[in-house]
Amino acid sequence: MKYPNRKLNMLIISLLIIALVTACSGNSTTPPAGNNGNQETESAETNTPNVHSFEDVSADIRGNQSPTQEQIDLVNLTLNDTYLGDPFDEVIPSDYSAYPFKEEVVLDVWMPAHSDIPDMNAHAIQKQVEKLTGIKVNFITPPIGQEADAFTLMISSGDLPDIIMEPERYPGGFNAGVNDGAFLDLTDLMEKHAPNYTAWRNSDEVRRKTSVTDDGRLLGFYGLAPYSEWMWFGMLIKQEALEKTGMEVPNTIDEWYAFLTKAKEVGYSEPLNYGSNYGQIFTGILNGAFGVWDWTFLAEDGKVGWGPAQPLAKQYLETMQKWNKEGLLNRDWATADFNQRMATAISDKTAAMMDSPDTMWSFWKQQNNIDFVGALNPVLNEGDKSATTYRNFKRTGISAAITTQSKNVEAAMAWLDFNYTKKGWELLNYGEYGTVHLIDEEGKPYYHKESYIYNDPDGQPVAVALNKYRRHSWANIRDEHNSNPLIVAEGSYSGDIRQLWTDNMDASVAMPPISFTTEEASREAELGNQLSTLRNEYFAKIIKGELPVDAYDRFLSEAQKMGLEEFLSIHQAALDRYNNR
Known part of the structure; x- marks a missing residue:
C-alpha cells in the first residue's frame, strides 16, 4: 500500500x-x-x-x-x-x-x-x-x-x-x-x-x-x-486436584496423561482447559514437548524452522486426538472465548489450565479462594529439558x-x-x-x-x-516485576510461578524480534495467513477426530505447495540481518 x-x-x-x-x-x-x-x-x-x-x-x-x-x-x-x-x-x-x-x-x-x-x-x-x-x-x-x-x-x-x-x-x-x-x-x-x-x-x-x-x-x-521480563503463560494446576488425585506435579507427557485421567476419575469432568484465547490450541506448551512449536523457532543449527512441519507432528496430533476422545479436554476448546474459559476454570470441571498466573491469581485465588501451582512445560522423555519459544528481549x-x-x-x-x-x-x-x-x-x-x-x-x-x-x-x-499489582499483591504467588518458568526452561529456540523489508512484509503476510489458516484447519480437525492422523501428510504437502520454503527464507534473511545489527 x-x-x-x-x-x-x-x-x-x-x-x-x-x-x-x-x-x-x-x-x-x-x-x-x-x-x-x-x-x-x-x-x-x-x-x-x-x-x-x-x-x-x-x-x-x-x-x-x-x-x-x-x-x-x-x-x-x-x-x-x-x-x-x-x-x-x-x-x-x-x-x-x-x-x-x-x-x-x-x-x-x-x-x-x-x-x-x-x-x-x-x-x-x-x-x-x-x-x-x-x-x-x-x-x-x-x-x-x-x-x-x-x-x-x-x-x-x-x-x-x-x-x-x-x-x-x-x-x-x-x-x-x-x-x-x-x-x-x-x-x-x-x-x-x-x-x-x-x-x-x-x-x-x-x-x-x-x-x-x-x-x-x-x-x-x-x-x-x-x-x-518473566514468561507469563504456562500450565497451572489447582492444588485441590493434586490432593484429590494424590499425585505430584506432572512433568512428562505420559505423567500428564496419567494425572488428567485420574483427575477425571475423581470428578473433574473436563480436567484440562485446553483452549486459549491467546491462540486457541497453539500455545507451545504441549506441542512444544514434541518440538512442534506454534510457528517459527530457532533450530539447533541456528536456522529458522517452522514448528508445524517438524518430525514428531503426527505423534503430537495422535496424542491430542486420544486425549480429546477420552474427554480429558474441555469440550468447547476450539471456540471458547475468555469469559467462557474463566467460567469453566472456576467450576468443578477444571483441574488444570494453560494461562497467565497473574490472571488466574485474580480469578482463582483472589475471587474464589482456589489455590494453584505452576508446572513447567511438559517434556516427552524423562530427563529432557523443558523448553519454550517465549523470551523477553x-x-x-x-x-x-x-x-x-x-x-x-x-x-x-x-x-x-x-x-x-x-x-x-x-x-x-x-x-x-x-x-x-x-x-x-x-x-x-x-x-x-x-x-x-x-x-x-x-x-x-x-x-x-x-x-x-x-x-x-x-x-x-x-517495571513489570515490581509494579504489576497482580504480582506484588500481598499473598500473590504469580510472580514466583513466572520466575520458576523463566529460570527453569530452555528459551534457546525463541526467535528475536526480527523485522521485514517492505517487499518481504507483503509476501510474508500473504504466505503466513495462508499457512496459519491451513494449520488451524488441519490440526483442529485431526484433534477432534474429524480427520485421521495420516491427514497430516496431506497438510504438509499443501503447506509446501503454498510456499513454505519461501516463507522460511524470508524469515531467515530477516534473522541474518538482525544478527548483524
Missing part, C-alpha cells in the same frame, strides 16, 4: 526537519541523562535559561506513610525526583530540560480503546503527564472491536493525527509506514529531542538492538524494559510513531520522551502518589494497603484497577 501524495509528504518532511533543527539550534547543549535536570539549557526562541534545580526531599518522602497534602503535591505536581532511588543496573535518565514545553500545543494521539479505560482523555495518569510536561493531548479511540477498520480508514483517508500508538498495524508494518511517508523517520532527531529515550535504549545492548532497524534507523518509541508494552502530519514534531517527541525519565517511570508504572502508591525507605515506589489499586472506590477488581490507575502497556520503561 502506498501512502497518498507520498512525494509531497516527503518534501514536507524534509522541510519540517530542516525547520525543526534550525529552530532548535540555539540550544547547543543537552543535559546528560541522570543529572536530575540540574544543568541549564536555553530556549531557542528567548535564549532564557530553562533551569531545573531540585532540592533534595528524600527525608520528607522516603518511608513516609502519611504524607501531607503539600508533600503529595510536591511529588505529583513537580518534576522533583530526588526522593527516588536507582533500582536497576542502569540509571534511569532524568533530563527535564524540555519541560514545561515552551509553547502551548495540543497533540492528537490515536490509540485502540481499552475495556478498562472508559475515556483515555479522563485518565488520571495522562492528566498528570500533561501538567508535568505542559503538553496537552487529545486521545482518539475507536470503539472496541472496530480498531482494525478504524485504523485502515484513517490511513486511507490521509488525515493523520500527531502520534499513532501501535503503528505496526500499518499494512506491511512500521517500516512500510515510514517508507510510504505516513510516519516520520526519527533517526536524526532522537538524540536532540528525545534525550531520555536515547540514553535508556543505548544503556543496554539488547535494548539498543531491538529498537533499531536492520539498516540503523530509529522509527519510533518502543516500550523498553529494565530487564528481561527487553522490548515490551507498545510502540509509538510520529506521523508526517504532526503539527509539532518537537512537542510530540518531548511528550513521548517524558515516559523514559525517572519521573515518568514512577508515574506511569505506579500511578499517583498518595492514593495509589507511596515511597519506601530506599526510594522505591510501592502500593500501600489503602491503595486504590487494592481498594478501588468503584469496587473494581485489581485486574481492572491495574489499567485504571496506571499504564500497564505503553511506550515507556515498564
Whole structure:
C-alpha cells in the first residue's frame, strides 16, 4: 500500500526537519541523562535559561506513610525526583530540560480503546503527564472491536493525527509506514529531542538492538524494559486436584496423561482447559514437548524452522486426538472465548489450565479462594529439558510513531520522551502518589494497603484497577516485576510461578524480534495467513477426530505447495540481518 501524495509528504518532511533543527539550534547543549535536570539549557526562541534545580526531599518522602497534602503535591505536581532511588543496573535518565514545553500545543494521539479505560482523555495518569510536561493531548479511540477498520480508514483517508500508538498495524508494518511517508523517520532527531529515550535504549545492548532497524534507523518509541521480563503463560494446576488425585506435579507427557485421567476419575469432568484465547490450541506448551512449536523457532543449527512441519507432528496430533476422545479436554476448546474459559476454570470441571498466573491469581485465588501451582512445560522423555519459544528481549508494552502530519514534531517527541525519565517511570508504572502508591525507605515506589489499586472506590477488581490507575502497556520503561499489582499483591504467588518458568526452561529456540523489508512484509503476510489458516484447519480437525492422523501428510504437502520454503527464507534473511545489527 502506498501512502497518498507520498512525494509531497516527503518534501514536507524534509522541510519540517530542516525547520525543526534550525529552530532548535540555539540550544547547543543537552543535559546528560541522570543529572536530575540540574544543568541549564536555553530556549531557542528567548535564549532564557530553562533551569531545573531540585532540592533534595528524600527525608520528607522516603518511608513516609502519611504524607501531607503539600508533600503529595510536591511529588505529583513537580518534576522533583530526588526522593527516588536507582533500582536497576542502569540509571534511569532524568533530563527535564524540555519541560514545561515552551509553547502551548495540543497533540492528537490515536490509540485502540481499552475495556478498562472508559475515556483515555479522563485518565488520571495522562492528566498528570500533561501538567508535568505542559503538553496537552487529545486521545482518539475507536470503539472496541472496530480498531482494525478504524485504523485502515484513517490511513486511507490521509488525515493523520500527531502520534499513532501501535503503528505496526500499518499494512506491511512500521517500516512500510515510514517508507510510504505516513510516519516520520526519527533517526536524526532522537538524540536532540528525545534525550531520555536515547540514553535508556543505548544503556543496554539488547535494548539498543531491538529498537533499531536492520539498516540503523530509529522509527519510533518502543516500550523498553529494565530487564528481561518473566514468561507469563504456562500450565497451572489447582492444588485441590493434586490432593484429590494424590499425585505430584506432572512433568512428562505420559505423567500428564496419567494425572488428567485420574483427575477425571475423581470428578473433574473436563480436567484440562485446553483452549486459549491467546491462540486457541497453539500455545507451545504441549506441542512444544514434541518440538512442534506454534510457528517459527530457532533450530539447533541456528536456522529458522517452522514448528508445524517438524518430525514428531503426527505423534503430537495422535496424542491430542486420544486425549480429546477420552474427554480429558474441555469440550468447547476450539471456540471458547475468555469469559467462557474463566467460567469453566472456576467450576468443578477444571483441574488444570494453560494461562497467565497473574490472571488466574485474580480469578482463582483472589475471587474464589482456589489455590494453584505452576508446572513447567511438559517434556516427552524423562530427563529432557523443558523448553519454550517465549523470551523477553527487553522490548515490551507498545510502540509509538510520529506521523508526517504532526503539527509539532518537537512537542510530540518531548511528550513521548517524558515516559523514559525517572519521573515518568514512577508515574506511569505506579500511578499517583498518595492514593495509589507511596515511597519506601530506599526510594522505591510501592502500593500501600489503602491503595486504590487494592481498594478501588468503584469496587473494581485489581485486574481492572491495574489499567485504571496506571499504564500497564505503553511506550515507556515498564517495571513489570515490581509494579504489576497482580504480582506484588500481598499473598500473590504469580510472580514466583513466572520466575520458576523463566529460570527453569530452555528459551534457546525463541526467535528475536526480527523485522521485514517492505517487499518481504507483503509476501510474508500473504504466505503466513495462508499457512496459519491451513494449520488451524488441519490440526483442529485431526484433534477432534474429524480427520485421521495420516491427514497430516496431506497438510504438509499443501503447506509446501503454498510456499513454505519461501516463507522460511524470508524469515531467515530477516534473522541474518538482525544478527548483524
